[in-house]
Amino acid sequence: MLQEALTSPFILEQIKITPWENRRAIHDLLLLYRLMNKQRLSPAEGQLYFLLRNKYEEGYVQLLKENHPLRYQVYLEEQEKMQNQQEEQINQEKVRQQALVEQERKEYEEWLAIQKRA
Numbered sequence: 001m002l003q004e005a006l007t008s009p010f011i012l013e014q015i016k017i018t019p020w021e022n023r024r025a026i027h028d029l030l031l032l033y034r035l036m037n038k039q040r041l042s043p044a045e046g047q048l049y050f051l052l053r054n055k056y057e058e059g060y061v062q063l064l065k066e067n068h069p070l071r072y073q074v075y076l077e078e079q080e081k082m083q084n085q086q087e088e089q090i091n092q093e094k095v096r097q098q099a100l101v102e103q104e105r106k107e108y109e110e111w112l113a114i115q116k117r118a
Helices: 001-009 009-017 021-036 043-055 055-066 069-117
Strands: none
Touching: 009 021, 009 055, 009 069, 021 043, 043 055, 055 069
């Protein structure tokens, strides 16, 4: 534990600010750090890696930034793509909603026109 903590400034900082009662988070970050540095993960390790990565997303990003700058750049690009896709989906939904409102307005105007004729 000590060797890994000393090689990561982020983990050292977390140890300094984390109270003893929350030491589980430090153990999880150390485990995430070990898993990040392994060449191959077993299926169980892979599941644990993704669980910890999602649970400690900020820690994962910091560890990635410290230890794997190329993977960090790929991660940032993927996050940007996901954000762009989400924005595109939101924009498409807005356009769809506007089209529905416009269609409803036209149908209402036709309804009123029919009522006036009758």
